[in-house]
Amino acid sequence: MNKTRLEAFSDGVLAIIITIMVLEIKVPHGTEWSVLIPLIPVSLSYVLSFLFIGIYWGNHHHLMHSVKKVTSGMILANLNLLFWLSLVPFGTGWMGENNFEANAVLVYGVILLLCGLAFTIFQKQIEKNLHESVELKNAFSSLTKKGIVSLITYSTAIVMAYVSTIISGLLFLAVAIMWLIPDQKIEKAVNDLK
Numbered sequence: 027m028n029k030t031r032l033e034a035f036s037d038g039v040l041a042i043i044i045t046i047m048v049l050e051i052k053v054p055h056g057t058e059w060s061v062l063i064p065l066i067p068v069s070l071s072y073v074l075s076f077l078f079i080g081i082y083w084g085n086h087h088h089l090m091h092s093v094k095k096v097t098s099g100m101i102l103a104n105l106n107l108l109f110w111l112s113l114v115p116f117g118t119g120w121m122g123e124n125n126f127e128a129n130a131v132l133v134y135g136v137i138l139l140l141c142g143l144a145f146t147i148f149q150k151q152i153e154k155n156l157h158e159s160v161e162l163k164n165a166f167s168s169l170t171k172k173g174i175v176s177l178i179t180y181s182t183a184i185v186m187a188y189v190s191t192i193i194s195g196l197l198f199l200a201v202a203i204m205w206l207i208p209d210q211k212i213e214k215a216v217n218d219l220k
Contacts, residue, residue: 027096027101028096029090029093029094029095029096031096032090032096032100032101032104033086033087033090036083036086036104036108037083039108039111039112040079040082040083040086040108040111043079043111043112043114043115044076044079046115047072047075047076047079047114047115047118047119048072050068050072050115050118050119050122051065051068051069051072052065052068067121067122067123067124067125067126068119068122068123069122070122070126071118071119071121071122071126071134072118072122074118074195074198074199074202075114075115075117075118077202077206078114078138078141078202079111079114081202081205081206082107082111082141082145084208085145085205085208085209086107086145086148087208088208088209088210088212088213089148089149089152089212090152091212091213092152092156092162092166092212092215093152093155094155095155097151097154097155099151099154100148100151100152100155102151103144103147103148103150103151104148106144106147106148107141107144107145107147107148109144110137110140110141110143110144111141111144113137113140114137114138114141116137117130117133117134117137117138118134120133120134121133121134126191126195127191128187128188128191129187131183131187131191131194131195132184132187132188132194134198135180135183135184135187135194135198136184138180138183138198138201139177139180139181139184142173142176142177142180142201143177145173146170146173146177149166149169149170149173152166153166159215159218161211161214161215161218162212162215164211164215165209165211165212165214165215166212168209168211169209169212172204172205172209175204176201176204176205179197179200179201180197180198180201182197183195183197183198
């Protein structure tokens with residue numbers, strides 16, 4: 027399979043995920059500013075989830091820069107990642123509709139944890155087929171460390187959901203900030219190979 031096809035499919039699925047999330051925000055009846063107040067939790071959960079989906083899209087794109095040939099392991103790992111990402115709208119909607127209650131935050135955290143784990147699996151599938159480049163291997167090592175920190179942070183956020191959903195939310199945000207700017211090391215290492 028051509029890597030462009032894998033990227034195009036992934037881009038399409040991620041675009042649909044974002045579309046589903048925004049459709050969950052119901053238009054209020056009335057034109058007073060006060061009718062927007064109940065939408066604040068839904069909007070906050072949407073913004074957080076949009077950020078996560080955007081981050082996955084950007085980092086997926088950077089990972090794909092290192093791919094020369096797509097393997098069946100990569101295809102399956104990518105499908106696994108897209109499956110867990112497709113559950114983000116459910117977690118987003120439930121958390122927003124229920125004002126960030128503990129059970130909803132816990133489920134959202136579990137979904138994010140499974141997305142992070144799936145991304146790590148996808149990364150490892152790509153890493154198995156890397157060029158013999160020290161810079162590229164170092165770049166992937168850096169990603170692995172960020173991935174481990176993310177998984178630990180998500181796990182902590184899940185446990186904290188019953189202590190303080192605010193702390194859980196801040197931990198989710200911390201992971202997003204850590205991944206917000208994709209690691210340029212992969213792109214640089216791939217460009218150096220050319």
